[in-house]
Amino acid sequence: MIQRRPLLALPALISVGTMAACGEDSTGSGTAAQTSVEVFTWWAQGSEKAGLDALVEVFATQHPDVEFVNGAVAGGAGSAAKDLLQSRLRAGDPPETFQAHAGAELNDYIEAGQIQDVSALLDEFGLRDAIPERLLARLSVDQAIYSIPSNIHRSNMVWGSATVLNDAGIDTSSPPASLDEFLEQLQRLQGAGVTPLSVGTTWTQVHLLEAVLMAQLGADAYNGLFDGATAWDGAEVTAALERFEAMIGHTNPDRDDLDWPGATQQVIDGAAGYNVMGDWAIAAFEQAQLVLGEDFVAFELPGREKVFGFLADSFTLPEGASHPDGARAWLETVSSVDGQLALSLAKGAIPARTDVDTAEFSEYMQGALTSFAQDAICSSIAHGAATSVAWLTAISEATSQFTTGASDLAGYQSALADAAGSGRG
Incomplete structure (x- = not known):
């Protein structure tokens, strides 16, 4: 049970909507304060x-x-x-x-x-x-x-360059049906001589991690990571981390020097095939005057079931x-x-x-509205919906150690399990 300080100020707050218009300044002159x-x-x-x-x-x-x-x-x-x-x-x-x-x-x-x-x-x-x-x-x-x-926002989205994918012989008419099929496409892009998957600094890597966990575990098991029902040191998490490790192996070498706009821009510029990022990225593609379904593709990272990565x-x-x-x-x-x-x-x-009124909403946004209303909800790790700030900090530190080569997969999983133990108190 979270203990909170008693709320004292709110009733006064609600009654001060016109305070600026009628309040006096510190000189008592009656002039309204800004x-x-x-x-x-x-x-x-x-x-x-x-x-x-x-x-x-x-x-x-x-x-x-x-x-x-x-x-x-x-x-x-x-x-x-x-x-x-x-x-x-x-x-x-x-x-x-x-x-x-x-x-x-x-x-x-x-x-x-x-x-x-x-x-x-x-x-x-x-x-x-x-x-x-x-x-x-x-x-x-x-x-x-x-x-x-x-x-x-929806977090577990994949954004791809139609040109780069087509040039690598990847059919863009339908998204991959599984994580393993997505990994096969990354390998094909690697062979084509382009960056398969662009990411940025540590928080974007945690963002990728959560999307892989959602896809590998499914909604119930993923959500169980945060109330203790699913063990962070279990076999299914190991399988997810193995896929995460494979994906990181197909990313851009300058990843730690970029924030999300730079990583997403690599797809927009045709320097990378895919990027996993929240749906705020759609605005960057639209600002570049790219058309969904023609110039770029967007789909949720495929997994056990359809989920909405929530924040x-x-x-x-x-x-x-x-x-x-x-x-x-x-x-x-x-x-x-x-x-x-x-x-x-x-x-x-x-x-x-x-x-x-959603009449002005784009095709993507209409789809997001439907997904949020119908699909299973998984709260984001990287964006604070699932974890406290302290718990996220521990996950981020463990992820940085892993992606920079300072720890192996077993050590990474152990660190994540330790973070969960501390995070849940």
Whole structure:
């Protein structure tokens, strides 16, 4: 059971929607103080920045009296941002709101008493009827909710260059039917003299690992990795790690020097056959004016069953922020129909709300909506839905040791099992 600090500030927060317009400044002159909101994210480049820009445009329309302060820190999946954020929270200098992944990632902040329960805001914004139950269940911690979701992403996607694949004699009319068939295609690409599978720095390698685990284990066994029902040192995990090892052997030698945009760009440029990345990558292909089914292909990494690798970007209400009314305004925009539509179209996501008009959504996005509604859900490791920050850090360190050759497969699996033991407490 997670112990939380009592929530003291939220009732006051909900009543301060007009505070900026009627509050007095410190001189008592009666002049309204400028309300601002520092929004701390890792949306600093590529389609992620385009998504933030789209949200800011809606925010400026909905809340013209609140100044937006961009606190973005570069680094895919928040790899750099989370370290800086934790330093600020410990120093008592929180931003008004910060991006987080909905799910287990929030446990660290909850246990430290660094974020507030925002359940009352879900009621005020009318979100309980607009957000599907399978998402609400993943937002809830001990019957409380600590973040407002802005979108939903699918993590276990493969992106491929149609030209590179066709040149290697790979039929792009249908995706491979199994992990072993996918590995056979990587071997064929290797023989054709191109990079078979592009990846980037450590977090993208963990992202690949989770997709392989989902495919090899299936939803029930994969989800059991996080509640103890599936053993990390078991034979099925060994089989998954063997396939992961084979895939890493077919990747680009400069992988540790790239973040996700650079790895995805190799496919766009025709320098690599495949890339495994979340569906925010779709925006990069579309910005390059490439057409799905003609210039590039997209499919979930094949495995035992159809699964939706789940993550959701969300925003929090930190304890002790200087402008809680600014945070409330941002959370209102993030959760609004207009905000979620703008973000989804720019970032390649699907909305957390079910009442957003999806007429403008692309073929890929329509498919993602169907998959989230129908397929088994597997929470992402690399993006904080399945694991706490500390547990993810341990997985990332073990993965880096393995992919750089500092440990063998048996040592890697042992390290992952140790991380699970510590992560689950």
